[in-house]
Amino acid sequence: MQVDLEAEGTSVEGLPRFQQAVFHARRLRLAAIGLMALAAMGLLLAAFVGLFTAQSLWVPLLVNQACALIIVVAGLQSALWVAQWRTRAMVAPMTAALEEGPAPSNELLGWYERLLVRLGDRWLNLMRQIGAPTLWLAGWALLVLFCIDLAWSLTLPTAALGLSASVGASISLLLAFGLLVGERQLAQEGSEQWPEAGQLAQLVRVAIICLVISAACLLFSSDGLVWPVRLAVLIGALPVLVAAEFLLRAVLSLFSPVRDSLEPRLLARSFVAQMLRWPPRPLLALEHELHNRFGIDLRQIWAFSYMRRAFIPVLAVVAFVGWLLTGIHEIPLQGRGIYERFGKPVEVFGPGLHIGLPWPLGRVLSVENGVVHELATSVGDAPVSTVPDPAEGPAPMIANRLWDASHVNDKSQVIASNRNDKQSFQVVNMDVRFVYRIGLTDQAALAATYNHADVPTLIRSTASRILVHDFASRTLDGLLGEDRVSLAQDIGQAVQADLHALDSGVEILATVVEAIHPPAGAANAYHGVQAAQIAARALISRERGAAMEQANEAQLQASLAHDQASATAYEINATARAADLRFVAERKAYAAAGQAFVLEQYLAQLIQGLANTKVLVLDHRLGGNTAPTIDLRSFTLPADPSPSRQTVQPGVAH
Numbered sequence: 001m002q003v004d005l006e007a008e009g010t011s012v013e014g015l016p017r018f019q020q021a022v023f024h025a026r027r028l029r030l031a032a033i034g035l036m037a038l039a040a041m042g043l044l045l046a047a048f049v050g051l052f053t054a055q056s057l058w059v060p061l062l063v064n065q066a067c068a069l070i071i072v073v074a075g076l077q078s079a080l081w082v083a084q085w086r087t088r089a090m091v092a093p094m095t096a097a098l099e100e101g102p103a104p105s106n107e108l109l110g111w112y113e114r115l116l117v118r119l120g121d122r123w124l125n126l127m128r129q130i131g132a133p134t135l136w137l138a139g140w141a142l143l144v145l146f147c148i149d150l151a152w153s154l155t156l157p158t159a160a161l162g163l164s165a166s167v168g169a170s171i172s173l174l175l176a177f178g179l180l181v182g183e184r185q186l187a188q189e190g191s192e193q194w195p196e197a198g199q200l201a202q203l204v205r206v207a208i209i210c211l212v213i214s215a216a217c218l219l220f221s222s223d224g225l226v227w228p229v230r231l232a233v234l235i236g237a238l239p240v241l242v243a244a245e246f247l248l249r250a251v252l253s254l255f256s257p258v259r260d261s262l263e264p265r266l267l268a269r270s271f272v273a274q275m276l277r278w279p280p281r282p283l284l285a286l287e288h289e290l291h292n293r294f295g296i297d298l299r300q301i302w303a304f305s306y307m308r309r310a311f312i313p314v315l316a317v318v319a320f321v322g323w324l325l326t327g328i329h330e331i332p333l334q335g336r337g338i339y340e341r342f343g344k345p346v347e348v349f350g351p352g353l354h355i356g357l358p359w360p361l362g363r364v365l366s367v368e369n370g371v372v373h374e375l376a377t378s379v380g381d382a383p384v385s386t387v388p389d390p391a392e393g394p395a396p397m398i399a400n401r402l403w404d405a406s407h408v409n410d411k412s413q414v415i416a417s418n419r420n421d422k423q424s425f426q427v428v429n430m431d432v433r434f435v436y437r438i439g440l441t442d443q444a445a446l447a448a449t450y451n452h453a454d455v456p457t458l459i460r461s462t463a464s465r466i467l468v469h470d471f472a473s474r475t476l477d478g479l480l481g482e483d484r485v486s487l488a489q490d491i492g493q494a495v496q497a498d499l500h501a502l503d504s505g506v507e508i509l510a511t512v513v514e515a516i517h518p519p520a521g522a523a524n525a526y527h528g529v530q531a532a533q534i535a536a537r538a539l540i541s542r543e544r545g546a547a548m549e550q551a552n553e554a555q556l557q558a559s560l561a562h563d564q565a566s567a568t569a570y571e572i573n574a575t576a577r578a579a580d581l582r583f584v585a586e587r588k589a590y591a592a593a594g595q596a597f598v599l600e601q602y603l604a605q606l607i608q609g610l611a612n613t614k615v616l617v618l619d620h621r622l623g624g625n626t627a628p629t630i631d632l633r634s635f636t637l638p639a640d641p642s643p644s645r646q647t648v649q650p651g652v653a654h
Contacts, residue, residue, distance in 0.1 A: 016193040021086035024194060028083060031182070032076040035069045038175070042066030043147065055156055057221060058168075060233045061214050063151035065172065067144040067239040068210035072179075074140035074246060075203040078268035079196040081133045085264055130254060133267050138250040144243035148236040156229045160222050169215040176211035179204050196266045202273040206242055209276065210235050241272045327358040334371055336445055337364040345450070348442040367445045368438045372509065375456055377432045377463045432467065432491065434459060435510040447505030458504055459495070466494045488513045 017024075046062035053059075161168075183204040189197035217232040246268060253267060330353055331337045337349040341362045349364060356362040436459060438448045452458050492511030499506050589597045 016190075017195060018086045018090050020193060021083045021090060025080055025083035025087055028076050028080040032073050032080065035076070036073050039066040039069040039073065042069070046151065055153075057156060057159065057161065057217075057229055057232055060151040060153065060156070060236065061168075061217065063147050064210055064232070064236040064239065065207075065214055067147055067236065067243070068207040070140055070144050071239050071242050071246075072200075072203050072207050074137055075200050075266075075268040075270075077136055077140075078133055078266055079200055082196060082264050082266055089263075133264070134250045134253050137246050137267055141243040141247040141250065144239055145247075148240050152233060152236060154230060154233055156233065158221075158223050158226055158229055161218065165218040165221055169218040172211045172215040172218070176208050176215070179208050179211070183208065199266055199269050199273075202276060203242070203268070203270060205276045206238055206270075206273050210238060238272075242270050245270050245272055323358050325358075327356050327362060329354045329356060329364045331364070334369055336367040336369045338367055338445060338449055339364050345446060348445050365449055367449055370437060370440060372435060372437050373456075375434045375436060375459055377434075377460055377467065431513075432463070432488075433512045434463060434492070434495065434508055435512065436506050436508050439505045439507050444505035444507075447503045449505075451503050451505070455504065455506060458502070459499070459506060462498045462502075463491070463495050466491060466498065469494075 042062045043066045046059050046066070049056055049058045049062070183201045186194075186197040186201035186204065191198065213235050214232060217228040217235075221228045249267060249269065329337060329339075329349065331349050331351045333351045335351065337354070338345050339347045339349055339354070339356055339362065341357060348367075351369070354364070356364070438444060438455075448455055488511040492508050495511070496508040499508070586597075586601075593600075
């Protein structure tokens with residue numbers, strides 16, 4: 001019951017909570033300072049750890065523990081305001097007005113000074129109406145919400161913390177034990193002596209639960225367990241709920257009138273913290289809250305009494321109907337379901353609704369229906385980014401297929417080699433991927449579900465064995481050249497044959513050879529070897545070309561000389577044959593004509609000799625009366641090639 005000091009006949013000296021107000025205020029102040037120091041240390045330590053390892057489990061764990069302690073500090077400070085009011089009420093009754101001097105006159109001040117004084121008075125009145133407890137409570141709540149929002153991350157990796165986890169768990173349990181002692185002391189306080197003790201004990205339980213769960217997460221943390229990491233982050237949900245309720249109560253308190261003479265109530269109350277009891281009774285707490293605040297007694301309403309009596313039977317019927325509905329199974333369009341009756345597979349359900357026995361008498365195992373997957377033969381440690389790259393931006397790094405770049409899915413493989421007529425081996429990096437799906441038949445679905453626990457691991461192991469066997473008989477030049485065309489087909493057929501022999505129910509739709517190249521570390525050396533091979537082959541080709549050019553030139557000269565000699569010999573032979581024919585003809589003519597033929601030949605030779613010669617004929621038989629006559633028709637012009645001399649007139653002889 002609140003005390004109004006302005007009421008007549010009100011006396012607070014006989015009330016136990018007023019008598020022990022000074023003692024309560026001292027205890028609350030010391031406890032708040034101690035817990036606030038611990039919370040500040042936790043936040044600083046979390047910030048220090050976050051600078052070096054942002055993905056560490058310690059960051060959300062320390063922040064959640066510190067925020068839980070801040071929740072307790074907010075409750076202690078709110079109770080401290082109430083205890084201080086009671087202390088002032090015991091020292092100086094609020095009914096006695098304080099003597100105040102005359103108010104200073106503002107007539108001598110300027111308009112600007114009067115404006116500042118007026119604004120200052122209104123600001124102080126506004127702060128006085130809101131109240132310091134409301135502002136502090138809202139500030140603590142916002143601090144808790146801000147800190148937990150920064151540290152909230154459900155994607156933290158698992159890690160083994162080692163000795164530090166044991167030390168942290170021990171400190172958390174030790175601090176939880178100290179808070180438990182304080183909680184028991186607060187719970188044992190009577191409502192007459194300290195009305196706020198029970199509500200403070202409920203807030204202390206929030207910190208105790210967070211510390212105990214944090215210690216369990218530290219003790220069970222390891223590389224393979226995910227739930228300790230997730231639970232350490234989810235612990236922050238409890239302080240967040242309490243802080244949100246504090247913030248809501250601080251906002252709603254602005255609409256409540258503030259009277260200095262009326263005993264204040266604890267503002268840092270939490271309905272969420274009140275639920276932290278065993279057994280939890282949320283309806284009972286709601287009844288008490290409605291009865292204390294609004295005077296509504298739900299126990300006098302017949303409808304609520306009937307609902308309480310019929311709650312268990314109705315809940316049992318609803319649970320039974322819900323259990324029967326577990327026998328109705330919905331299969332999506334892209335899936336199938338294997339129906340098991342008493343643990344034995346009976347039928348393969350297609351897409352749609354199917355009815356069977358309820359769980360656990362009958363259940364349906366989901367199987368893919370035509371879903372196509374792509375599987376790489378090797379998966380690296382680096383996580384693959386799932387953020388899609390922009391269409392207009394640069395190509396992603398995973399698309400870089402240069403030999404000097406290492407890729408996530410590259411796998412090293414030993415292949416055959418032949419150096420200097422000796423057997424050897426080489427190492428290449430390859431990225432071979434398989435496009436597969438579960439067979440569309442019911443038998444394939446049963447085989448994929450029951451014959452193998454992990455289909456991708458089975459395909460990857462089978463493909464690795466096939467690749468080792470297949471690459472042992474291939475060379476690097478062949479893989480980078482003519483063998484690459486048939487490589488994917490050969491590997492796909494071999495893997496499909498092994499999977500069929502294992503009755504896996506998997507269909508290999510395609511085999512894709514993304515890349516085959518030497519290791520990234522040997523890329524420069526291999527480029528040098530390739531350059532040397534290309535230079536050697538170019539030099540050989542160039543020398544062969546020069547040799548062929550010289551041979552062709554020599555062959556051309558020999559052919560020309562041979563042809564010239566053949567032509568000359570033919571001409572000589574032809575001339576000789578012609579001379580022989582002429583000689584034979586002349587012999588025959590001489591034999592037939594005798595001296596006439598000789599004269600004719602003489603004259604012919606003479607004509608030939610005189611063809612280009614000046615003629616002077618002298619004959620002693622020429623007289624003075626008869627002019628000499630020479631038939632010049634048989635001579636070809638010009639008889640005298642020199643145009644400057646006077647030619648002999650025909651018919652004239654000297």
